[in-house]
Amino acid sequence: AHDYTLKPHPTITAPEGPLMVCILDGFGENEFKDEYNAVHVANTPTIDALRAVPRRFRSIKAHGTAVGLPSDADMGNSEVGHNALGSGQVVDQGARLVDIALETGKMFEGDGWKLISQAFADNTVHFIGLLSDGGVHSRADQLVGCLRGAAARGAKRLRCHILTDGRDVPDGSSIRFVEELEAELAALREKGCDALIASGGGRMQVTMDRYEADWAMVKRGWDAHVLGKAEHTFRDAKTAVVTLRGPEDAQVSDQYLAPFVIVDEAGAPVGTVQDGDAVVLFNFRADRMVEISKAFEYPDFAVFDRERVPQNLRFVGMMQYDGDLKLPANFLVPPPEILHVSGEYLVKNGLATFACSETQKFGHVTFFWNGNRSGYLDSKLEQYLEIPSDKIEFNKAPDMKAREITAASKEAILSGKYKVVRVNFANPDMVGHTGDLAATVRACEVVDACVKELLEAVDSVNGRWIVTADHGNADDMVQRDKKGKPLVGEDGKPLPLTSHTLAPVPIFVGGKGLPEGVVFRDDLPDAGLANVAATTFNLLGYQGPEIYKDSLLTVV
Ligand code: 3PG
Ligand code: CO
Incomplete structure (x- = not known):
């Protein structure tokens, strides 16, 4: 001792x-x-x-x-x-540990990856997190590393649920991050993987609440990412971000964009979370992922009405966010x-x-x-x-x-x-x-x-x-x-x-x-x-x- x-x-x-x-x-x-x-x-x-x-x-x-x-x-x-x-x-922090796990390929050998790979053949793998290169909560290049890793290992259907930043990176930069992700997803589609952005919203409006300051943010995220419900629907994410930011003279910043859902020609959401799907929260930092993790993982979760709870979900965090609560139980990279x-x-x-x-x-x-x-x-x-x-x-x-x-x-x-x-x-x-x-x-x-x-x-x-x-x-x-x-x-x-x-x-x-x-x-x-x-x-x-x-x- x-x-x-x-x-x-x-x-x-x-x-x-x-x-x-x-x-x-x-x-x-x-x-x-x-x-x-x-x-x-x-x-x-x-x-x-x-x-x-x-x-x-x-x-x-x-x-x-x-x-x-x-x-x-x-x-x-x-x-x-x-x-x-x-x-x-x-100590080496989350950002660095994820980099190492991707560089060495260790991520793809771990238990968390094995769990999500059960959804590769017949279900959808969802990635939810902050889309920027801020390096505080997440990094877009790490998301891309995971997407490529999944596609290369047989994942048939990938869906990204993106939270726009403008807080760890300059406001307005979300448009570029969406364009870059869209290009990456298009390249994956070329290779036969059905990969799309499915929903999103500003990080200070949707999903990324912390310390239970405002659970309504998390509910808005659940509704958009899981149920495919939001007031605003668009055919693509760039249009969503540009439109929700609004006119030059009265712009809403990336942090505060309203939740949105991407829909197909018929108006149906392109990526709700269904039974048997895999969900990856791709942020490595804990504080703003704890609440959404509880909504996904706790069977008796009662803070808000989840309406529909996907069954047999393969749910992982990029890391385990809370070692005492063991939350989430499964993760891609062990935390520091x-x-x-x-x-x-x-x-x-x-x-x-x-x-x-x-x-x-x-x-x-x-x-x-x-x-x-x-x-x-x-x-x-x-x-x-x-x-x-x-x-x-x-x-x-x-x-x-x-x-x-x-x-x-x-x-x-x-x-x-x-x-x-x-x-x-x-x-x-x-x-x-x-x-x-x-x-x-x-x-x-x-x-x-x-x-x-x-x-x-x-x-x-x-x-x-x-x-x-x-x-x-x-x-x-x-x-x-x-x-x-x-x-x-x-x-x-x-x-x-x-x-x-x-x-x-x-x-x-x-x-x-x-x-x-x-x-x-x-x-x-x-x-x-x-x-x-x-x-x-x-x-x-x-x-x-x-x-x-x-x-x-x-x-x-
Ligand atoms: C936030 O989460 O508000 C920012 O990304 C980082 O701010 P903090 O590290 O000061 O909490
Ligand atoms: Co700060």
């Missing part, structure tokens, strides 16, 4: 008050400090003051191989970011194994934790933080609080639930009940994803004000704090050319950037209870998010576990 004993730090003693770990989701430290950097533009006196403290501010890597992604061209995201923050280790996370060290050493966020990021500071484990590691020592998120587009209310999160976390800090208080503010990320610059500036300002309150609370009880982020987003709100020059559209307006960025993130340490000599060391220029966990243990008065990346701190 793994030894979870924490050794005391040779010089840093335990704080009197708690340690607060505060994650400013999507708050990057970007090299472009111009009018499109909402973090830079925003009036943030609290963060500015933290930046000015010598050796207690630095930036750390939050993207690419530093967080287990396939390459340094991959932007960071909350899943891999919170995994690294919470586990203190860098993230062991000995910091939360386990905390509970095994009797250190009580409070974790809080609003719905949209709740699983980030719990499930992802704990290495993709659902529920408590030890319910006696942990308290997780979810503040319900609004169900609207977040640029319309950029304060989101930051004030409520602050109030609850402040209470936890002052209660004396917890050694660690972990907080995630969703605003810079969730508002940043809308591409609305003014609202994102506001999001950063709200969070700054909330951080101020929390730091004061920590100081009032002689605690310590770490303030950092999981990846960039708000720090760049415009698409740029290779030299960094902002790109403008045909109408002369700047092209919004809705996605995360490749930027590193800031990290600040401090608190009235932190001895003056505790500062960032200067010999770890390439440190990343995985170095934070050992840093938190130092701030609690312990050495970092040996299997963790080095702590960022030294004592001078």
